[in-house]
Amino acid sequence: MSRRWQGTALFAVIMAGLSATVAGRLLTAGDATAGAAGTAGTSSTSTSSGTTSSGTASGTTVTGDAEQTRFGTVQVAVTFAGSKITAVKTLQAPSESGRDQMLTQLATPQLEHEVIASQSARVDTVSGATYTSEGYLASVQSAIDAHR
């Protein structure tokens, strides 16, 4: 069913976003390592506490921190060739139920900030009331009118 597919695609996008964030931090660490005359194994910098688990001719693989999210633990391993990412492997991902939550929980801190800021904006009208008591809307509307 198409809905399932869309859900999967959405999830993939979110995971890609997460990986990029983690990988971005690790990339900085990789640069620092590369700058240190190519010595593998000392990737701990102020920007990341990821650990280098292997350094081979095909690249250096760095295991990212296990990140605790609201949906579960996310952990990836990133393989670098110099400062270039050649592979990102997901070591830990949220459970199925965590993924379901993630699908419906897309509000970022930036968005939440925008939403909270909007709460103090001028209000012309209000949505979201199923009034059994007729007074509510009238009251809200009158307050809005008075405030104008």
Add this chain to the structure above:
Amino acid sequence: MNRTHRIMGTVVSLDMRCTVPGALIDRAFAVFDAADARFSPFRDDSELAEIARGDADAETASADMREVLALADAFERASGGAFSVRRAGSLDANGIVKGWAAQRAADELTAGGATDFCLNAGGDLVTRGAPAPGDVWHAGIRDPRVPGKLIGVVALGAAAMATSGGYERGDHIVDGRSGAASGHWSSVTVIDNDLTVADVLATAVYAMGTGGPAWAHEEFGSSVIALDHAGRLCVLGAVAWART
């Protein structure tokens, strides 16, 4: 100019910011009266009650009745049965009639020359034009957990917005697939070009639970603002949050 009208167990409020004849507003409010007379499940003499009792046939019903029932059936199929006007042998079109009537009333106002107004039918609303030149309409979304508090305020141009939630009536939305009260969302707001769509989708998403917002956004292109019982916000599609 502000006018209110009590009908369908709720209040319809019209905030008109351009000059129009009073007769036009009367005609718009008459749309609600006609819809209530035809679709009310609480009036024994409504056409809907006659059909529900089997005294009248849906096939030979009025054009409005056939339109609403056809729309309801289409949404029922699209939602996999989560939205339904038929339940345990009864027929209740309340989940679609308010939005449908308000959209029709708004269209009546537009056709009559009204350019700048906000029509709010018990919390489901249509906005056109602007409250003032260069401005945008600001629609607050009630927070169902805290009376008087808003989840947020959305800036709207020409749009329709509907919200489903527990509010005063408690958990009144039932998942048509299971017959059980839906419990995942505390509040679901849908923004669309058309209030019939927004109203039905808000109810359907609320009934569907977790997968609802993605379904409404992907299948209909609507924007969805959903709040779960833990206070977590889910926003899908473009939403312009008002700035102070």
